[in-house]
Amino acid sequence: MLVTLSVLMLIFFIFCLMTKRLSALTALIIIPTVFALIGGFYAHIGKFMMDGIKTVAPNGVMIIFAMLYFMVMTEAGMFDPLVKRVIKAVKGDPVKIFLGTVLLAFIVALDGDGATIYIIVLSAFLPIYQRLGLSLPMVCCLLLQVSGLGNMVPWGGPTARAATSMHVEIGDMFVPMLPGLLASAVWTFVLAYIFGRRERARLGNHLDLNFENTIDEQHRCRGTKTFYFNWVLTFLLIIGLCIEVLPLSYLFMIAACLALIVNFPDIQAQKEQLEQHAPPILAVSSLIFAAGVFTGVFSGTGMVDAVGTALLDVIPQSLGPYMAVVTALLSIPMTWLVSNDVFYFGVLPVLADTAKHHGISGIEMARASLMGQPVHILSPLVASTYLVVSMLKLDYSENQYFTFKWSLVSSLILIVVSLLTGIFPFYAA
Structure with a gap:
């Protein structure tokens, strides 16, 4: 039955x-x-149902505050110089943009967590995709390819589970798998090239190859001191995530609070930031806890x-x-x-x-x-x-x-x- x-x-x-x-x-x-x-x-x-929700709760809380952190950093202008440099380098070419997306995603994927890939890459590249009108399903597909392979690093969940289940050393199990992983990684870059060529053909003469003023028009950067503080905080956050000095969700909670206080010291400005970012955060977090219900039942x-x-x-x-x-x-x-x-x-x-x-x-x-x-x-x-x-x-x-x-x-x-x-x-x- x-x-x-x-x-x-x-x-x-x-x-x-x-x-x-x-x-x-x-x-x-x-x-x-x-x-x-x-x-x-x-x-x-x-x-x-409650057992399932408890299972996803740590990831759910982590994603809520990770999204808040990177959205606040985006509003504060932390990624603006990076986006401008990418725009200048790729000159609006979809092939180069998709290849750059995959390269950045693989670098971030070294932490073995898919959510981090999506948040960091999209924080940097989403304005470019939207400005050029690139296919977002293609972007999503590429990021999912990287995340699937990133799951297989030795400190990723599936690899650790497989090694534990079979009572073998993770290193002995993982190292011989590298040729296969590298081949699949190369395939992901090939797929990015294929998608880029398709988008280049689709957009044709409608491509805007010179839109360096995209970021300048927004005037988001709040000053040199906060800019450097944001990057130092992000660097320390990534180090903390890698060595797990505290639970991931707690690290993002602390980082999000510091980002709000430093970049938007006025209480009213902080409230406006929370109100502005609440809709996308609620949409994602509700799905995560709904998935917990499905898993639990x-x-x-x-x-x-x-x-x-x-x-x-x-x-x-x-x-x-x-x-x-x-x-x-x-x-x-x-x-x-x-x-x-x-x-x-x-x-x-x-x-x-x-x-x-x-x-x-x-x-x-x-x-x-x-x-x-x-x-x-x-x-x-x-x-x-x-x-x-x-x-x-x-x-x-x-x-x-x-x-x-x-x-x-x-x-x-x-x-x-x-x-x-x-x-x-x-x-x-």
């Missing part, structure tokens, strides 16, 4: 999003609630475990020697359907137990299990994806439709290069 209920819920969820019967916010809350009631879980649904009812078990049951024993490849391919839909915790701590150990009878090691299975991460970033269970979609004011379902095929290519490149470099076997006798 749980398998049927969970499959129907997922189908109905996807259908409502794709056909725009419901918004992402309402679908994430209403659909799991209805199906949990159908399944007879009315006595525990409140607990499931989906996990608490046991539906997510039922889906994983059902998929394992349909794998024939004859595929045992190919279990590494099966795991790599299975990680693509599985990490979209279920959370990383469920896949790496629930499904992967079962797959690895079968694989070891054919001489496939735990470290090889751990590597194979990470191949679906470029697609996983599109999962409705990934809170940060709602952030980038909201910041770019895109439709969630249309973004899924546009981005999926490119993310799938990235995963397939990872698998092919991984097989060619031998970090997990195609066949084991």
Whole structure:
């Protein structure tokens, strides 16, 4: 019954999003609630919901104050010189802009957190995209490609989970994966070039190649002292995030307060900043907590475990020697359907137990299990994806439709290069 209920819920969820019967916010809350009631879980649904919200709460709070911090810094003019230099360098060429977007995103992605990528990159580049009229779905797709690969750094969540589940050293598991990751990173730059060429052809003679006065007209910079203070504060914040001196959400709380006090010392000006930035922050934070409801109900009812078990049951024993490849391919839909915790701590150990009878090691299975991460970033269970979609004011379902095929290519490149470099076997006798 749980398998049927969970499959129907997922189908109905996807259908409502794709056909725009419901918004992402309402679908994430209403659909799991209805199906949990159908399944007879009315006595525990409140607990499931609260458990899910507690899971996403740290990220939700972090994103709220991270958005406030970077929005305040943008209003204070911190990014204006950077944007002006980028404008001068790229001369309005979409190819150079998209390549620069990917380069900056990969640099920021070293911290392993998708939300940071979106906030920093869009704070710097969004005025340029809007001024030129570039395709925002393409921008979103490129950032999601980078975020999916950034998830796979050793200190990222999926890699740590895979290593922990298989009881292997992260370094030993990760280093042989670098050729595959580099190949997928190169593909992302190629995709940026392809998108840039398309936009260059689409805009044609309408491209504004000289708009250096875009920032000057806004007169946002509040003085040399605050400008340098803002960059020093941001640098210290990034260092603090990397070494985790305090919880990420708390660091952004402190930084946002300092940014407001220094750049807008007048209380009325601070209130105006909060009022100005409240709508986009509320739009994103509400989606994140709605995703927590979906996750909590989906996990608490046991539906997510039922889906994983059902998929394992349909794998024939004859595929045992190919279990590494099966795991790599299975990680693509599985990490979209279920959370990383469920896949790496629930499904992967079962797959690895079968694989070891054919001489496939735990470290090889751990590597194979990470191949679906470029697609996983599109999962409705990934809170940060709602952030980038909201910041770019895109439709969630249309973004899924546009981005999926490119993310799938990235995963397939990872698998092919991984097989060619031998970090997990195609066949084991």
